[in-house]
Amino acid sequence: MKAVIIERYGSPDVLQYADIEKPSVTGDRLLIKIYASSINPIDWKLRQGMLKVITGNKFPMILGFDVAGEVVEVGANITNFKTGDGVYAYLNPVPGGAYAEYVAVSERFVSLKPSNLSYEQAAVVPLAATTALQALRDTGEIKKGQKVLINGAAGGVGTFAVQIAKAYETEVTAVCSAKNVELVKSLGADSVIDYTQQDFTKDTEKYDIIFDVVGKRSFSECKNNLLDRGIYITLLPSPDIILNGFLTFLIPGKKAKLFVAKANDKDLAYLKELIEANKIRPIIDRIYPLSQIADAHRYSEEGRTVGKIAIAIE
Ligand SMILES: NC(=O)c1ccc[n+]([C@@H]2O[C@H](COP(=O)([O-])OP(=O)(O)OC[C@H]3O[C@@H](n4cnc5c(N)ncnc54)[C@H](OP(=O)(O)O)[C@@H]3O)[C@@H](O)[C@H]2O)c1
DSSP states (O other): OEEEEBSSOOSGGGOEEEEOOOOOOOTTEEEEEEEEEEEOHHHHHHHHTTTHHHHTTOOSBOOOOEEEEEEEEEOTTOOSOOTTOEEEEEOOSTTOOOSBSEEEEEGGGEEEOOTTSOHHHHHTSHHHHHHHHHIIIIISOOOTTOEEEEETTTSHHHHHHHHHHHHTTOEEEEEEOGGGHHHHHHTTOSEEEETTTOOGGGSOOOEEEEEETTSOSOHHHHGGGEEEEEEEEESSOOHHHHHHHHHHHHSSSSEEEEOOOOOOHHHHHHHHHHHHTTSOOOOEEEEEEGGGHHHHHHHHHTTOOSSEEEEEOO
16 A cells, blocks of 8 residues: 655655555454545654654654544454444554555544545544543533633644634634634634734733643743633643643642643544534645645644645545
């Protein structure tokens, strides 16, 4: 089968379009013919070797966590899926394996795909939307009527976070640059702050949840903007979050929390319900063919993606 592999860490040039052996299916796995995938920033962080402590030096490596495709074979112990099902998946463990024509995956990471989405649209959902859902629901303990600020509202996780926070009937303030103001409003944001004109940490407005999706404002900078029992969530490790995560865990009041997403089938099934109920929709900035994935990485690394980058697998 065709796949994109890396045989060393480095620039986008290390991504090679290659022929490799098609995976085979064992008892508790199903084989998916992949029609589409997507780029997440963790893909190029892995490619650069930033997570070498986890990934080691076992090459070749196939990157990519998001999959949408069709079940073409099922292992003997699979009960929830059959050949021909249209599915989407959030691959686990690191480094994924989605930049390929086929993947063999445990059903614990797979759900039927939302029926109202194309394969490309479905493929941009798993990692980014699962992250937004779990961060707000499990770490932020989001509740109806709360005030929620999303910093980085125009990107992959942010566009889902705005919509998921609205699905929980909260009042959402979205932070992005001027060119994305209309988009985040169309996703349901009640108010929008253009960070090039206004610094929300200098305002007097206070929130129940501040979700710093892009890791640009620390807990220390945001804590005056949290209500008494408010929760700050970040997706990126830093000395500030390690220290304040520990300190605020010990002391009652405002909390600082570092969140890491966990792939699972139940959250994909719940996101499918939200999508089919038209409560959330994926935003696609660009679609690249798998053979041009190096260009897709270059674009993602610019940090200006609006919504998601999809990968079409011919
Ligand atoms: N811990 C986890 O489990 C986990 C899971 C998913 C993602 N992540 C990490 O979370 C980060 C965000 O992921 P993503 O997929 O959302 O990334 P992304 O799609 O690449 O984010 C791009 C967006 O960031 C916005 N942005 C850039 N600078 C900004 C600033 N100073 N203030 C506000 N917005 C800014 C841009 O909007 P403008 O052009 O409008 O500025 C752009 O739309 C990445 O570092 C990723 O690795 C972690």
